[in-house]
Amino acid sequence: MALLTVEHLTMKFGGLVAVNDFDLALEKNEIVGLIGPNGAGKTTVFNMIAGYYTPTEGAIRFQGSSIAGQKANRITKAGIARTFQNIRLFSELSVIENVMIGYHCRIRSTFLGATLRFPLYRREEKMMVEGAMNLLREVGLEDVAREMSTSLPYGKQRRLEIARALATGPQLLLLDEPAAGMNANETQDLLQLILKLRKDYNLTVFLIEHDMKFVMEICERLKVLDYGTTIAEGTPHEIQNNPRVIEAYLGEVQRA
Amino acid sequence: MDPNHLRNQILSIAGTVVLLALLYVANTQGSDYTIRILNNIAIFIILAVSYNLINGVTGQFSLAPNAFVAIGSYTSALLTLTPMEKEISFIIEPCIWPLSVITLPFIVSLVAAGVVAALLALLMGFPVFRTRGDYLAIVTLGFGEVVRVIANNTQSITNGPLGLKGIADFTNIWWAWGFAIITVFLIGRMIRSSYGMAMKAVKFDQAAAEAVGINTYWHKMLAFTTSAFFQGVGGGLLAHLITTISPVLFTFFLTFNLLIIIVAGGLGSTTGAIIAAILFTWGGEALRFVEEPMDLGFIDIPGIPGMRMVIFSVILVLIMIFARQGLMGTREFNWNWVCRKLGIGGRS
Known part of the structure; x- marks a missing residue:
């Protein structure tokens, strides 16, 4: 099918x-x-x-x-994940945060669990960071993980957008x-x-x-x-x- | 994530202890006037930090905080007033049952104030977040007015324009600052969690936020409701500080003051909101002299009430022209930065 x-x-x-x-x-x-x-x-x-x-x-x-x-x-x-014709990154977030955010829709912690940092959220946060780091490695951006997304050159911004889309699974x-x-x-x-x-x-x-x-x-x-x-x-x-x-x-x- | 996490946590706890110690000294040594200003500062920190969550972090230009502060003030005041005081105050129409017979402890009334404000925000949010940008500002502005008008006209609940008098002065430095610390801690934690990241994503680019699976509507609601909860609590503290409340306290003017604070502090920065709340409240007192009659030797200037607002407005205009980022931009206080500046090397 x-x-x-x-x-x-x-x-x-x-x-x-x-x-x-x-x-x-x-x-x-x-x-x-x-x-x-x-x-x-x-x-x-x-x-x-x-x-x-x-x-x-x-x-x-x-x-x-x-x-x-x-x-x-x-x-x-x-x-179904997508990228945009005109790159649409989250400008004031760092490169790794742009990717981490893709995992947000999949976490099971509630906002209370996340605010109070319950063990489930800690595990999920760790998963988000590690997953994002893996994806950045995959697209060759691991060395700029802490930089601001808008400071990247154009080609890398495209790659970052793909990594962000992949983070949603x-x-x-x-x-x-x-x-x-x-x-x-x-x-x-x-x-x-x-x-x-x-x-x-x-x-x-x-x-x-x-x-x-x-x-x-x-x-x-x-x-x-x-x-x-x-x-x-x-x-x-x-x-x-x-x-x-x-x-x-x-x-x-x-x-x- | 951060190798200096433990050190920073210890520093934060130490900082809080130092703050509490300073407050203790101020509370025992300071004049009533000083203590009053400190209480005001704490309440404005609560209001500004929570307002910043929806306006600065989530980027939804709400103009309704006066509504939530009003709801919080009335809720907690009505819950702590004794039946006898209510009977004395409500001279035109008696207070409705069961409010007329209820008296609850202060802490319960504060939580109730937050919950009622949050519920109102939840109801308001359904229509409000169908709009964006300027429209959202206008709709929330309208709701703010509606709440004030309702407070003016529901004689048997709010006592109308007469307001509520004789509210016990429960709010002291520990209640006010205790809640300020809790508010900053919880909202700060929320902003740093992935929920806060999602809220920022909504602010930067709503379409892209949806593309990464963020339910933008729900996250706006979350920010709005959380913000309303703390504004309600702040309102409750305010009512028990000034002991008399009436609808005129909660006009758009209150929203405007809070807006000045968060814009001056830097939209999106909790640190900025705190610093600006302190400066604004303290400055408001320090600038009192401009409203008094002045004798400059050769010329007599009569006192001009409201002159302080002119000064604040000028400051806001100057900020908008020369420093649109405000004091902090979207930056936050962090111990790593402080330690670097002080030359105390941490692991990086």
Whole structure:
């Protein structure tokens, strides 16, 4: 059974149809990409899956249960974590605190237990610190754990955001333009990192990206959106040679 | 986590003991005036530190602390007043049963004050946290006024504009500072726990907070209710310090004073809130002379009541222009920093 199934997903903002009749089935451990020109509705799809928008129509099922229209924090708890297109770290918290906070939704201590530091909370706090430290090591940020998150260079902030998402214990990771603003070397490192994380954490990855070299290399399957409509899907090779995709990106070929 | 944890804990306990010793000296040697100011300081520390939890740490611009202080004051006063005093005070309409016959110990009335204020916050929170930012400020401002108007008009419970008189002066330096220490300790602990981290996350970026699984609504409620609890207790202490309360005490003016304190101290810093509460309360007394008639030799200035507020307002405006972070920003007092400054090396 597919991990995530999306059927007939439609999002209308007033008269504007941002996403129209979008279908998707993600199998466990896949890396699937969502591409398309600017304004095609890619982030809208993410926002619906992650619970930021309630779809106008359609169904989203994660591990067999319907999650369409549920609140974002519930969906995160259910096992879908996301990163943002424009990095959204907690600016006045340190690097390690940014990751620790991802564990907060999973602790069993009540606020009283945490305030009075009952033994359960002490154990859980220790777990949070150790878990966060492990994740930072995984993404190569252990040496800057105590620094302020905003003092990090751009590429590291992206990695930190991924570590924070992983701290919530997801099965499905939604990455919104993870390679944006990175140079070729950083992109290559990111690619290796995502492949490694998928293996270590048994993840399924669904990502939006404009860097075609990156997308073609990492994704096993691609979906292409244009004006909210799916215009193509298939392996990277198929997509590269699909005339409709080329048309959407480059404009219609004028025939003499 | 911190290798100096044990040392810091010992220093904190030692600091508290020194504070208590100083209070003991002040209580035995100091004048009534000094003791009164110290009591005021303690109550304002309670109010400011708890107000900072919702406004500074969680970033929800509530303007309703006057409502919770009012509820706390009335609750605890009504619970400690004896039936006879109530009969004397309530001249227009008699006090309703069972309030008319109840008299409870001071400590019970303080806890009740906190609980009632917290319950009110819980009820208020449902509509309030459907809004954000400026709207939230306006809604809470409205609720603050509503509570005051209710206090003015429920003659048989609050005795209306006449207020309550003859409240026993139970609040002394130990009650006031005892609760101040407890408040700072508990709220400080809460802020340092992962619940406090989640509250800060809500302040910095609500969408990102939800993305890491934080129930933002619930955490706002938690901060709001906790803050209201301590404001209620502070209100109870205040009622038993000034012994006469009436609705005019709990206007927006009270909220405004608290707002000056937490902004001047640095929104989000408990240390800042404490320092500013001390400076504000002490400064309010020290600046009394500006409201008195002054004879500068060549010119006679008549006393201008309210001049101190003008000065405080000017200070607030200056802070907003030149030092928006306030005294402390979001930094907190910590022993590691003190020890480094004093050149006492700890393990790092």
